[in-house]
Every structure is written in C-alpha cells, then in structure tokens.
Amino acid sequence: MTTIRMAGVDDASLILAFIRELAEYERARDAVKLTEAELVRDGFPTAGAERYYECVIAEEEGEPPHSPTTGEPGPRREAAGMALFFPIYSTWRGRAMHLEDLFVRPRFRGLGIGKALLTKVAALAVERGCVLLYWHVLDWNEPAIEFYKTLGAEALEDWTRMRVGDDALRALASLDNVTV
Amino acid sequence: MTTIRMAGVDDASLILAFIRELAEYERARDAVKLTEAELVRDGFPTAGAERYYECVIAEEEGEPPHSPTTGEPGPRREAAGMALFFPIYSTWRGRAMHLEDLFVRPRFRGLGIGKALLTKVAALAVERGCVLLYWHVLDWNEPAIEFYKTLGAEALEDWTRMRVGDDALRALASLDNVTV
Numbered sequence: 001m002t003t004i005r006m007a008g009v010d011d012a013s014l015i016l017a018f019i020r021e022l023a024e025y026e027r028a029r030d031a032v033k034l035t036e037a038e039l040v041r042d043g044f045p046t047a048g049a050e051r052y053y054e055c056v057i058a059e060e061e062g063e064p065p066h067s068p069t070t071g072e073p074g075p076r077r078e079a080a081g082m083a084l085f086f087p088i089y090s091t092w093r094g095r096a097m098h099l100e101d102l103f104v105r106p107r108f109r110g111l112g113i114g115k116a117l118l119t120k121v122a123a124l125a126v127e128r129g130c131v132l133l134y135w136h137v138l139d140w141n142e143p144a145i146e147f148y149k150t151l152g153a154e155a156l157e158d159w160t161r162m163r164v165g166d167d168a169l170r171a172l173a174s175l176d177n178v179t180v
Numbered sequence: 181m182t183t184i185r186m187a188g189v190d191d192a193s194l195i196l197a198f199i200r201e202l203a204e205y206e207r208a209r210d211a212v213k214l215t216e217a218e219l220v221r222d223g224f225p226t227a228g229a230e231r232y233y234e235c236v237i238a239e240e241e242g243e244p245p246h247s248p249t250t251g252e253p254g255p256r257r258e259a260a261g262m263a264l265f266f267p268i269y270s271t272w273r274g275r276a277m278h279l280e281d282l283f284v285r286p287r288f289r290g291l292g293i294g295k296a297l298l299t300k301v302a303a304l305a306v307e308r309g310c311v312l313l314y315w316h317v318l319d320w321n322e323p324a325i326e327f328y329k330t331l332g333a334e335a336l337e338d339w340t341r342m343r344v345g346d347d348a349l350r351a352l353a354s355l356d357n358v359t360v
Binding site for chain 1: 199202203208211212213214218222230232233264266267268269270271272273274275278280281295298299302303305306308310311312313314315316317318319320325328331332333334335336337338339340341342343344345346347348349350351352353354355
C-alpha cells in the first residue's frame, strides 16, 4: 500500500538522494550542486524567511517481517518516491502550482506511485485555490509525456523558456542604468 | 529619467491594466480572467498568508508643467511599465527567480525601460541568493528573444512545459487511489 505524507526537515537527506537519482535518470548526474543544508534552509525556513519549495514523500508498505514468537511488529515502510513543488502565478488566471520534480525509484515503478504523487500535488493545489498545475518534461521522455496526457495534461508547444545564470546574472544585475 | 520602484497594494489596478495591455500585445486579450481583488490578495497578503508574486513599476519622469508664478511643482511621473516575478526552485542549483511578465507601454519603448526592469529583477534575485533567473517567451516573438540573448540569456530548447487546469485539475485531484 502506498502512503503519501508531507516531507519534514528530517527528510532533507532523503530528498537530496531522490534529486540525485532523478538527475542520473535524466543523464545529468553532475548537474546537482544543491546541498542538504540548502534544502533545509529553503524548504523548512525559520520564521519570517521565504519558503522556496515543499515536498511530499511516497512510502510503500511491505509485509511485516515474520516474527511469530515476539508478536507482530509495525509494518515496514520504504521510501519509494517524491514530488517537489512550489506556488507560481499566472497573470491571466491567478494562483497556480509548479511541480518541479516527480520521481519514483525504479524498483517501485508500475505500482501507480507516480500517479498517486501527482494526485496529491493536484489536491494540494486545488485546496489552495490554484486553477493550474504546471511542470516541465524533457522532450525525449515520451513515455512520461504520454502518461501525463492520459491525466488530462496538455503540452504548451509555443513557448520557449529562457534562463540567465551565475556570471551572466550578476552582470545583468549590476548594469548601472537603473535608478532605484 | 526612469525610476523603478516596488509596487504597493495601491498599484493593483495599474498592474491589472499592464497585464491586460500585455495580453493584447500577445494576441490573447480575452485570456485575462484575473481580478483586481485577486491581485491584492495574492501580491499583498495579510500576515501569515502566502505571497504569490511581487512586482516592480517603471515610471518615466517628464518635464514639470510650466508654472512661473506659483513656484515649481514636483516632476510629473507616468507609469511606463512593470516586471512581475516570484521565487522558484531548481533542485539542481537551488534558489531561483521567475520573471512572469515584463511589459513596457508602446509609447515608452526604445528608452531602455525593459532592460532597466529586467536589471532590477536580476538585482533582487542576486540579493536574495538566487543563482538563476528564468522566464518564458512566445516562439514568434523573435525581437524579444534576440534582445534577451544580448543580455546573456540562453533558450532552453529541450524541455516541454505541461499544464493541467480547471476541470482536468479537479479530476486529477480527486482520484481516489491515494492514502494520505
């Protein structure tokens, strides 16, 4: 049985493990520069600080280990996957949610856990008054795109995502043509 | 002279006017369903509520009206454009910023106001420890894409953005295969 729960600060190392496993699947293992300390700071901030993301964890409950003499132990739970998300905003429609990562460990695939995670994020979005849920998918990942379309998602083909980062971002930030 | 300032709650109707003018330019005038009340709630929330976006406003300062007898009035400022943005998160790199709308009214174009707005958002991003700044641009808007590339931005060609909304989102949210 699959259980979905909100991640807590104690899950930061598990979240980082999931992020690294997903990056490996996306053929970008070395791209993960994020640290556990940053995940703690940005997902579980101190009062007054900005929260950058939230996360839900899927656990799969196995059979309890057989132990006829000592009584029945609690069920064994294994971390199977996660969904990491944050609020965004559409100036056409208002509140929206962005799903940044959806990951299920290979040995837990085919059990409906990905769908359960996506459903949970959709439920949280609806609960918070969001009318749209977005995510990105790699063009070559056709199984994922087809899976998402069966859930009512559409591909937004006519937009290009732009990015400026690191040195170029700092250079842009320091242009001295602005009076503020 | 261009002045950039943070938007306040009194700017909500101006922000909505900008959003509508931008939608018209993007050939999607009827797509704006957002109301001024929602912009107030989501950008200038009461204590404890989540903030979904922030906004900076560009004002262009004209010559003061000629008034030799009554002394010099303050300079006349006209609202020229805006940038609307919010924090997002990269699980590879950490804190990031997303620029949702960048708009300059047609009669103020060619004065560097778009660049000044983008620079201000980049500066806020750097100030907050963000290493990346993202935005979307319509494929057919080649002048904008070329402008952004001169600022050090790159186009992310190999990702597709997916969206599920409204009825499909509610249906997804209510799938009863989840134990939470």
